[in-house]
Amino acid sequence: MQPTMWLRVVAAVGGGFAVTSLAVPVTARLLVRSGLPGAEAVVAAALVGFLVYLAVLTWGLACPSVLRLVAVLVSYAGALAALWRWVL
Amino acid sequence: MVSYRRRLTGVHSWAGVVFGALLFVVFWTGTLSVFDREIDRWMMPATRLDSSAVGAGRPRLDAVAAAVAPMIPSGARQWRVDLPTDRSPLLRFSAQTAKGASLSRQLDPSTLALLPDAGTRGATGFIYPFHYGLNIDWLNLGKWLVGAAGMAMLLLLVSGVIVHRKLFADFFTFRPDKRLPRGALDLHNVSGVIGLPFFFLITLSGLAIFFSMYFPTAYRGAFEAGAKGEAQFQAEAYGRFRRGPSGTAGGLSSIDAMVDRAEREWGGGAPYFVRVWWPGDARSYVELRRSYAGEVVMNLDQLYFDAGTGELIHHFEAKPVMRFQRVLSGLHFIQFRHVPLRWLYFVLGLGGCVMIATGMVFWLATRPADRPGNDHVGRRLMLGTCIGSVTGIVVASLAFMAANRLLPADAALPGWHRPDLEVFAFFSSWLCGFGHAGWRGQKAWREQAWAVAALALLCVGLNWLTTAAPEAVWGVDAVLLCGALCAAACARRLRRG
Numbered sequence: 001m002q003p004t005m006w007l008r009v010v011a012a013v014g015g016g017f018a019v020t021s022l023a024v025p026v027t028a029r030l031l032v033r034s035g036l037p038g039a040e041a042v043v044a045a046a047l048v049g050f051l052v053y054l055a056v057l058t059w060g061l062a063c064p065s066v067l068r069l070v071a072v073l074v075s076y077a078g079a080l081a082a083l084w085r086w087v088l
Numbered sequence: 089m090v091s092y093r094r095r096l097t098g099v100h101s102w103a104g105v106v107f108g109a110l111l112f113v114v115f116w117t118g119t120l121s122v123f124d125r126e127i128d129r130w131m132m133p134a135t136r137l138d139s140s141a142v143g144a145g146r147p148r149l150d151a152v153a154a155a156v157a158p159m160i161p162s163g164a165r166q167w168r169v170d171l172p173t174d175r176s177p178l179l180r181f182s183a184q185t186a187k188g189a190s191l192s193r194q195l196d197p198s199t200l201a202l203l204p205d206a207g208t209r210g211a212t213g214f215i216y217p218f219h220y221g222l223n224i225d226w227l228n229l230g231k232w233l234v235g236a237a238g239m240a241m242l243l244l245l246v247s248g249v250i251v252h253r254k255l256f257a258d259f260f261t262f263r264p265d266k267r268l269p270r271g272a273l274d275l276h277n278v279s280g281v282i283g284l285p286f287f288f289l290i291t292l293s294g295l296a297i298f299f300s301m302y303f304p305t306a307y308r309g310a311f312e313a314g315a316k317g318e319a320q321f322q323a324e325a326y327g328r329f330r331r332g333p334s335g336t337a338g339g340l341s342s343i344d345a346m347v348d349r350a351e352r353e354w355g356g357g358a359p360y361f362v363r364v365w366w367p368g369d370a371r372s373y374v375e376l377r378r379s380y381a382g383e384v385v386m387n388l389d390q391l392y393f394d395a396g397t398g399e400l401i402h403h404f405e406a407k408p409v410m411r412f413q414r415v416l417s418g419l420h421f422i423q424f425r426h427v428p429l430r431w432l433y434f435v436l437g438l439g440g441c442v443m444i445a446t447g448m449v450f451w452l453a454t455r456p457a458d459r460p461g462n463d464h465v466g467r468r469l470m471l472g473t474c475i476g477s478v479t480g481i482v483v484a485s486l487a488f489m490a491a492n493r494l495l496p497a498d499a500a501l502p503g504w505h506r507p508d509l510e511v512f513a514f515f516s517s518w519l520c521g522f523g524h525a526g527w528r529g530q531k532a533w534r535e536q537a538w539a540v541a542a543l544a545l546l547c548v549g550l551n552w553l554t555t556a557a558p559e560a561v562w563g564v565d566a567v568l569l570c571g572a573l574c575a576a577a578c579a580r581r582l583r584r585g
Contacts, residue, residue, distance in 0.1 A: 020303075021303060021304075021305055024303045024305070024306045024309065025305050025306055025307075025308045025309035026309065027309065028306060028307075028308075028309025028310050029309040029310065031309075032309065032310045036409075037324070037407060038310030038311060038321070038324060039310065039321055039324035039325040039407070039410065040407050040408070040409040040410065041309060041310050041409075042300075042306050042307050042309055042310050042311075042321060042325070043299065043325060043409045043410050043413050044409045045306060045309060046299040046300065046302075046303045046306040047296055047299060047409075047412075047413060047416075049299075049303050049306070050239075050242075050292060050295050050296065050299075050302075051292075053239060054239065054242045054243065054246065057239065057243050058096075058243060058246050058247065061095075061096075061099045061243075062092055062095040062096045062098075062099050062247075064091070064092075064095075
């Protein structure tokens with residue numbers, strides 16, 4: 001496998017999981033804000049998380065450009081982290 | 089779209105190559121776990137009790153509490169009795185000391201007599217935990233590996249559907265007379281298409297069961313970070329009531345009265361276990377959980393009574409989203425009473441095994457060793473892994489069952505109890521399966537298929553030779569005989585290539 005292939009796998013599998021793991025608590029907090037009880041929000045967000053990660057894998061492992069994959073993941077991670085840190 | 093599909097083909101084959109062996113192991117042990125209680129009866133002959141008495145009414149729990157009282161260690165943290173069901177017609181007593189050590193015994197529900205020590209972990213104690221944890225407790229590594237394989241399975245299913253466009257045609261295409269690559273691919277497609285909804289659901293629900301482990305930071309969305317917030321989340325989601333002991337002595341009032349009260353609270357629902365926390369303490373309390381034998385959802389309905397006064401002190405029911413999670417869990421665990429559906433799960437589970445195995449076989453068959461550019465060592469490694477994980481684990485499972493019948497009741501080695509020796513038989517024969525596959529290469533398929541047929545017949549023979557009521561577990565024997573026939577047929581067909 002070429003180096004870009006490895007980068008793609010690491011970005012999609014590792015980076016994708018990191019972004020999903022960030023998106024889950026953010027979603028849970030948004031759901032709490034909209035009135036769902038705490039534990040319910042956590043369960044709902046985590047269950048959706050599996051499908052989100054699946055979507056990231058399916059798209060990321062086969063997307064045309066590795067650079068685009070990394071750029072998208074980094075921007076999502078940044079946006080989620082900012083939301084968590086300053087808004088929620 | 090065309091190039092996306094081509095790239096996904098690569099993703100499909102690589103995910104299959106990396107996770108195929110592990111996925112087969114998880115699917116195989118999961119399929120066996122569908123009948124884990126039945127295999128338990130096979131492996132624990134003393135527990136082949138008459139299950140027709142189970143429906144007649146629950147045993148008097150006050151009498152059960154008196155019968156198990158001498159076995160409760162002093163200063164115990166909790167003791168628990170699981171009530172008989174039609175698949176498991178016995179009382180299971182277990183207790184935990186304050187330090188966390190545990191013990192368990194089985195009782196005959198009609199006489200309340202102790203059954204002899206089973207001397208085995210059985211399917212519920214070994215095959216089933218192996219299915220989700222691979223027997224690796226360290227850092228939950230086994231569960232993480234199974235979780236990764238689960239995500240890979242979802243990815244394989246989605247990419248498989250996109251890669252194979254002719255889904256409808258695949259339904260009707262199986263050409264077993266063709267040579268290997270084509271026949272294997274047909275079988276891969278037909279089993280994949282027929283079982284597709286089941287495979288997707290069973291994998292997703294399997295992941296959903298361990299959601300809080302796979303997304304360890306999820307609770308922080310609503311609770312403060314740290315052990316306290318995590319415990320708070322667990323209590324709100326799963327409804328755990330806890331209170332510590334006082335250190336002064338206390339009594340235990342009638343459990344039967346508590347069960348009567350519980351049945352009124354639950355509108356007729358019955359408990360499936362009773363647990364007494366801090367027995368003999370003034371702050372001791374009794375936990376009852378409602379059975380889910382009659383419904384798909386694994387309800388979390390639980391009632392807590394003060395042990396001394398018999399008063400209801402806490403009541404829990406899952407909220408809607410958690411209830412949905414428990415429906416997913418119920419679809420995965422199939423603890424509900426439904427014999428035809430249980431067989432359907434078993435057959436579809438085997439279909440999943442076929443899909444995974446033929447996928448690996450196809451990959452190998454399209455990369456023959458004699459073609460230039462095919463790395464010899466890598467291919468040999470893949471072939472060995474494939475054979476060792478497919479026929480190898482079937483051999484190991486049968487060796488586990490055969491060892492159960494062959495080892496004497498008091499078998500032990502220094503530091504090893506009888507159940508450990510059975511597990512040793514499992515792992516050592518599995519290791520032999522890998523070794524044999526590495527040594528014999530392609531020929532190992534046939535040889536291990538014959539080994540499966542011989543071992544399955546041996547198991548049936550041993551059941552009839554060494555147990556008193558072999559006909560009570562005729563279902564397991566029947567599946568073993570069918571398995572022996574299938575394995576022999578495969579072995580004969582493999583001679584042609």
